[in-house]
Amino acid sequence: MIKTYSAIILGLLAVSLSASAQKKKDYTGYVNPFIGTGGHGHTYPGAVVPFGMVQLSPDTRLEGWDGCSGYHYTDSVVYGFSHTHLSGTGIADYCDILFMPTTGTPQFKNTEHSSRFQKKNEFASPGYYKTKLDKYSIDVELTATTRAGMHRYSYPSTREANIIIDLQHRDQVLNSWIEIVNDHEIKGYRESRSWANDQHVYFYAKFSKPFKAYGIAVNDVLQEGLKKAEGKNLKLYIRFDNPGQVISKVGISAVSADGALKNLNAEMPDFDFKKVQRAAKAQWIDALAKIEVEGGAPEVKQEEQMSTEALAYGYGRPPGKKAPVVDYGKIKRTIFYTALYHAMLSPNIYSDVDGQYRGMDQKIHTANGFNYYTVFSLWDTFRAEHPLLTLIDKKRTLDFIKSFLAIYDQQGLLPIWSLASNETYCMIGNHSIPVIVDAYAKGIRDFDAEKALEAMKVSVNRNQFGLDSYRQNGAVLADNNQESVSKTLEYAFDDWCIAQFAKMLNKPVDYNQYIQRAQYWKNVQDKDSGFVRARKNGDWLTPFDPNEVNHNYVEGNAWQYSFLAPQDVNGLIARMGGKANFSAKLNELFTTTAPLTGIQQPDVSGLIGQYAHGNEPSHHMAYLFNFTDDADKTQFFLNRIMSEQYSDKPDGLAGNDDCGQMSAWYVMSALGIYNIAPGQQQLQIGLPQFESAVIHLENGKKFTILNSGSSVARNNIYLQGINLNKKAYNKLYLSYDDIANGGEFEVFTGRLANRIFMQDLEKSTSEITANLITPNPTITLLKTFAPPTQAAIKSNDTEADAIYFTTDGSTPTTSSKLYSKPVPVSSNMTIKAIAVHNGKSSFVTEAHY
Known part of the structure; x- marks a missing residue:
């Protein structure tokens, strides 16, 4: 009798689950x-x-x-x-x-x-x-x-x-x-x-x-x-x-x-x-129904002509010519759901049904209580794909982290680009770190956090790929390292993530160390030009052309890396001379007509000006206008990117999809939210593309995003108003909790930029204020017409108090010579210099002649 009763209950449960599954929309x-x-x-x-x-x-x-x-x-x-x-x-x-x-x-x-x-x-x-x-x-x-x-x-x-x-x-x-x-x-x-x-x-x-x-x-x-x-x-x-x-x-x-x-x-x-x-x-059906979108754009009838708005959206038929019956909303939904599909193709399960898998040490291990994964394209996917999965697939994200820690056990290093349980060491950075930190910050904590912190520190303190130069000099120097600029920037972001993790774990010593390292991006940023540049023999490497793709950058040039400090956007703005100057420089990134020069690099694709959507370092940059008084340009350029760089055709991606990152960017941006720095709780508000988008959260709640007037075919691309849970909302960002708690987020859009409304909105902050560093000075050999040859020492800090130097090879201190004028240079001379601000010294800059 008990067995029969249990069978009935199980049968009813199965019917109930089946009925529930049938209710899911098929996208x-x-x-x-x-x-x-x-x-x-x-x-x-x-x-x-x-x-x-x-x-x-x-x-x-x-x-x-x-x-x-x-x-x-x-x-x-x-x-x-x-x-x-x-x-x-x-x-x-x-x-x-x-x-x-x-x-x-x-x-x-x-x-x-x-x-x-x-x-x-x-x-x-x-x-x-x-x-x-x-x-x-x-x-x-x-x-x-x-x-x-x-x-x-x-x-x-x-x-x-x-x-x-x-x-x-x-x-x-x-x-x-x-x-x-x-x-x-x-x-x-x-x-x-x-x-x-x-x-x-x-x-x-x-x-x-x-x-x-x-x-x-x-x-x-x-x-x-x-x-x-x-x-x-x-x-x-x-x-x-x-x-x-x-x-x-x-x-x-x-x-x-x-x-x-x-x-x-x-x-x-x-x-x-x-x-x-x-x-x-x-x-x-189950996977795609995690996000349900409706609408997107009106149907264009056979007898209608293509409007200038449709052309602006990239529908590509000259005005005055008849358009076929085209449902542009369906096209956008096709792009969206194909992007969501691509974002769910990898990483790939690598453990068998009994939990056994081949580890990085080529030995057979057993995953207890989780699936072990491979194919971690982390340099790409930490930016949008993993934040997306952290939002809609927490169990799988936890399995990723447990896989990372198993990989650490097997190879003594967190994965960089893991493929079939082989470490390829492809690309730069240690970007399993932001994946772990972002997940932990958003409530995914059922893993050994102490061990994760240990693994992070071990991974970034090894002597490989310029990390020794980075720690010793506050930057990867080009004297002995290729890709030095990009490495410095990516390492600094990882260090910021470690600092946030240490803070959450109440590790003040680690926090202070890594929040300082998180600022090393300043040591490759030339405050005078605003560009990030390679450092060699104490100076900026010359000649310099910001349009040149060369070996100082990874698949890019100075334009495409100069805005890569998402952990300290406000600091970057300050070093570029304030919001107006920063916004002008950022606008120039998207509008310059200067062509690429240097190495032919097919990954640098999807160009809008010098913005390269076909490669990942650019992916957060349109959102940076949200930190300025020109936040309407975030909406303007997002509209351009989504309309020009994505289509429903076989060549509908601007570059390599990179295991779903290119697609995940579209998913997040079409929803109208984007995490420019995984590990931060703030998500930038962008430009929702659908009349309705419902995110089904694993806690049983749902977050609905509405766009009243969302049809981009009518050129409604500018925010006019924002509501959160039916109340007026006055911020340009959402917190993760706003989403996780469920609710309704509604934006109102129109044809014209509403700058008065936008300027009244509270801007996001991304700023490092603790344990501030003094950036390294430069030592420049002056070009003179007559001897003696001289070297100028220049601060790269906006507020440095003094520069001290030596010429005998000793390490300078505040007791060394105070720099006041160019230094005569003789053969076999070594000049060393430090900048000091508020009693805090920079790293030593060293030049040999």
Whole structure:
């Protein structure tokens, strides 16, 4: 009786949960996985579930920068369908375990068994992909679970229906093996090297029908009768006799073939393709419904002409010409939900269903109570993607942090760019730190915070990538380091995050140390020009051209880094001469007609003036007008960025999607809120793009964002009024608690900037006021027409009291010579100098002649 009663309760609960799930709106129809597959977006269109280990997708490009994901929209030849892909990266890897259905005599080279396909036969939606192989007249359909992929091949009538399994495809293979288990099952392993130095993938495949023949090719030569082989170039074919339709299901694992089998059996117990496809779609319905948006823009009728407002929004048809019936609101919703979809493709689960995973030490570990993740593109994603996920996916964010701490245990360092449990050391900074701090500041605290602080300090105090120069000089110097300016700026932000974390943990000694380091950005900022510049031999490196892309910056130039102090915007404003000067300089960033010079760098893309939306360091900059008396320009330039740099076309991204960062920027900005410095509680108010946007929070509450007059097609791009919970609101920012507590946020927009209203709003603050530093002086060799040669020592501080120097190699103090005029320079002389303000000395600046 008790069992029966329990069963009834469970049944009612299941019905209730099912009914609840059915109430969720289905936004998957707005997702276009082909957005970003053209241009330089580097996304893929294949089947995947949110944050899945398997990304089952076609491979159409074997090499080249625009082949990083294995696919490019302009291609017309497919080599096969592999089980792992990277989304939006700027370096190639993955594309492991290639399957390719063929007919006739098996061909083992991918260039020989490849087939043409046509765009008209290609379709993709969340969790599903299909195409037709023209060469073989085979229909291919793909779907996936978290750790397994399912293929459905529909063959023409033939007694020679094959599946080629290629373990050599794409990367350098270090070792591999493959084994025929029986006439329904195959297992194998591949160890490869590419971006990840040592990647391990095991697979276990099962087939819905028995294969009648098989063969293993070693070095592309078929070996008769072989059931198992090991080597660096292994391929296999299996053959079916007029099968009609064959379903292949493939589990993968980084741990073992048994792990792959466990994953497969747990997630795909049968061969019901439609069932798996529906389940994948259901996961996406659930994920995308975390944010529900409606509206966006009015429909433009057939008989209407394109307005200048529509042109301003980027709809691109000259005035006076008839426009087709176009629902621009639907276009914007497509861009939005595809962006949200892309933001949920990575990081990727890397632990098996039993919790086992391969760690950074290449040993097998078990994740107890959490999923272990990989593919952390942190230099990119700490800026918008992780704040987005901290807002709408706290459990997963906690798993990320636990993964970070496990990585620290295994390699003695927090992850920088972790891929397949390999540290690639790609990009700069230590940006797992802001992810941890932002999460902790927003209530995600179920992890070992003391250990996290220890890991942060260890990570930033190692002697690698200029960190020793940074600590010793208050800046990474260009004398011995490339990318010195960018490194200094990024390290300073990480240090600010550590300071905030220490403050929350009541660690005053750590706070004072790291809040001081958080100001080191001042040591590479030339207060006279306002630009950040490289320091070499005591002086600014010359010649200097702010438009030049060179090795002093990471994928950028001085324009694109001079506003990168989000932890101290008010300090940056002060050093640029106040709000008016700062605003003018910021406006020039967006309006200058000066072209890029220097190194050809394809990542510096999506240009509006010298603002480069196609690369991450620029992403917060439009919001900086909110700190000035020209806050309407935040709305103006956000409108330009969203309308010019995003579309619903394959080339609809301004640059690499970078594991979802480019997309997450759009999601947050279209909602009208943006965290310019993760770890801060304040979110900047921007320009909401939809009549209604509802964020469903995990605490059961919801935060609704309304835009009355939101249609950008009517050119309503300027704020006219703001309400919070139906009361007038007088700030240009929201606190995180405003959102987390639920409620309604409403903005009123119009065609003209309402500067009176905007100036009455309380500005956000981002300012360091504790333990202020004195910036380092410069030592400049003067160009004179006659001897003696002289050196000028100049303060780089707006308020320095005095400069002291030595010429005998000793370290200057306040007892050393007081600088008053240029110093004569002789051969083999070393000048050292300090600036002092309020009794506080700068680091020593040193020049050798």
